[in-house]
Amino acid sequence: MIPLYLPYRSPRQQDYLSDAQERGMLQGDGPYSRLVCQRLRELTGLLQILLTPSASHALELALWDLQPGDEVILPAYNFPSAANAVLRAGGKPVLCDIDPSTQNISPHKAETLINPRTRAICLTHYAGISCDMKAFWELQKAYGFLLVEDAAQGVGASYEEIPLGAAGDRACYSFHATKNVHCGEGGAYLQREDAESFEQMQMRRDKGTNRHQFLAGERARYTWECTGSSHLLSDLNAALLLAQLENLEEVTRQRLKLCAAYDTGLASAFARERLYPMGIPPYARGNGHLYYIRCRSPRQLQELQEALASRGIGCATHFVPLHLGSMGRALGYRQGDFPASEQTTETLLRLPLYHTLEQSQVNLVCETIEKVIG
Numbered sequence: 172m173i174p175l176y177l178p179y180r181s182p183r184q185q186d187y188l189s190d191a192q193e194r195g196m197l198q199g200d201g202p203y204s205r206l207v208c209q210r211l212r213e214l215t216g217l218l219q220i221l222l223t224p225s226a227s228h229a230l231e232l233a234l235w236d237l238q239p240g241d242e243v244i245l246p247a248y249n250f251p252s253a254a255n256a257v258l259r260a261g262g263k264p265v266l267c268d269i270d271p272s273t274q275n276i277s278p279h280k281a282e283t284l285i286n287p288r289t290r291a292i293c294l295t296h297y298a299g300i301s302c303d304m305k306a307f308w309e310l311q312k313a314y315g316f317l318l319v320e321d322a323a324q325g326v327g328a329s330y331e332e333i334p335l336g337a338a339g340d341r342a343c344y345s346f347h348a349t350k351n352v353h354c355g356e357g358g359a360y361l362q363r364e365d366a367e368s369f370e371q372m373q374m375r376r377d378k379g380t381n382r383h384q385f386l387a388g389e390r391a392r393y394t395w396e397c398t399g400s401s402h403l404l405s406d407l408n409a410a411l412l413l414a415q416l417e418n419l420e421e422v423t424r425q426r427l428k429l430c431a432a433y434d435t436g437l438a439s440a441f442a443r444e445r446l447y448p449m450g451i452p453p454y455a456r457g458n459g460h461l462y463y464i465r466c467r468s469p470r471q472l473q474e475l476q477e478a479l480a481s482r483g484i485g486c487a488t489h490f491v492p493l494h495l496g497s498m499g500r501a502l503g504y505r506q507g508d509f510p511a512s513e514q515t516t517e518t519l520l521r522l523p524l525y526h527t528l529e530q531s532q533v534n535l536v537c538e539t540i541e542k543v544i545g
């Protein structure tokens with residue numbers, strides 16, 4: 172059996188979890204949370220970071236301040252979190268097709284959707300491969316909007332030398348168990364904007380109160396100041412996350428090595444155009460979050476899925492574009508609206524990738540694929 176993924180286990184995580192329990196400070200923003208934030212500051216160069224229970228919660232914070240009628244452009248080939256965050260805040264998600272060579276939102280198609288109601292563009296760095304940030308920075312300069320990065324899959328990856336999560340105004344990371352480093356369920360909110368909006372964000376995250384000032388000894392009591400919720404990560408999760416983040420470099424290196432092994436094992440299939448490889452533009456430095464292939468047809472994808480499954484090898488397709496679910500239809504979209512997203516859904520297949528996957532297992536996956544495609 173070769174599963175599609177296995178959650179990473181870090182050598183120190185058990186010790187940190189025991190220590191956190193002994194200290195008994197298990198609520199949010201405890202000692203381990205502070206150390207995790209410090210790590211993330213070192214990783215991104217950003218000062219304004221908050222740990223959240225998930226990337227979805229972080230996206231809710233990022234888009235909390237939308238006004239009724241505000242539009243947010245986001246890719247159709249996407250996880251639903253950003254679209255949910257827009258709707259919860261009273262805004263309108265405006266779906267955009269992807270560039271089929273990267274599966275990331277196309278800047279050219281996004282530009283055609285910009286209008287005076289556009290308040291934000293929310294990019295997703297699919298598979299930890301950066302969007303074309305230069306193109307989006309230029310659009311931002313020309314039209315003025317909030318640039319939000321869904322970097323749920325992008326921890327440890329970068330656009331040229333800029334870490335994903337630090338390339339826009341606001342961003343999220345996910346530390347869900349399927350991510351390169353994780354704490355079961357977890358996330359982070361990151362921003363590079365002015366300190367005033369961060370002050371507000373801290374209150375939104377902690378029940379709409381200025382409790383962070385109380386905890387910092389800046390006031391004797393805390394009070395209810397704005398609408399908010401409870402978007403904090405338990406320090407128990409942060410203890411697990413710290414142990415994982417301490418090994419981020421090693422995890423990334425190992426995953427990239429496995430991706431390179433797949434590239435070698437499938438080189439002949441790619442050269443003969445029996446399959447298509449992941450598209451990685453020169454500006455993107457990946458983190459080995461996913462390894463996928465693009466099939467020539469839905470039929471080929473099905474044959475490969477069946478052959479891999481029959482040998483106990485895990486593999487999976489990925490997002491169903493947002494416009495094809497009930498919510499997308501309720502927003503007025505129809506099948507055929509985003510052809511590149513639909514084609515990616517029908518032809519993209521993810522292969523097993525996790526820290527302890529072995530070269531011999533990669534070889535077996537590649538040999539199985541070779542047999543099917545002939």
Ligand SMILES: Cc1ncc(COP(=O)(O)O)c(C=O)c1O
Pocket residue numbers: 224225226227228249250252253295321323324344345346347357358
């Ligand atoms: C692009 C993207 N955004 C958001 C999420 C949601 O992450 P979380 O489960 O941490 O809320 C995911 C989860 O896989 C994702 O892939």
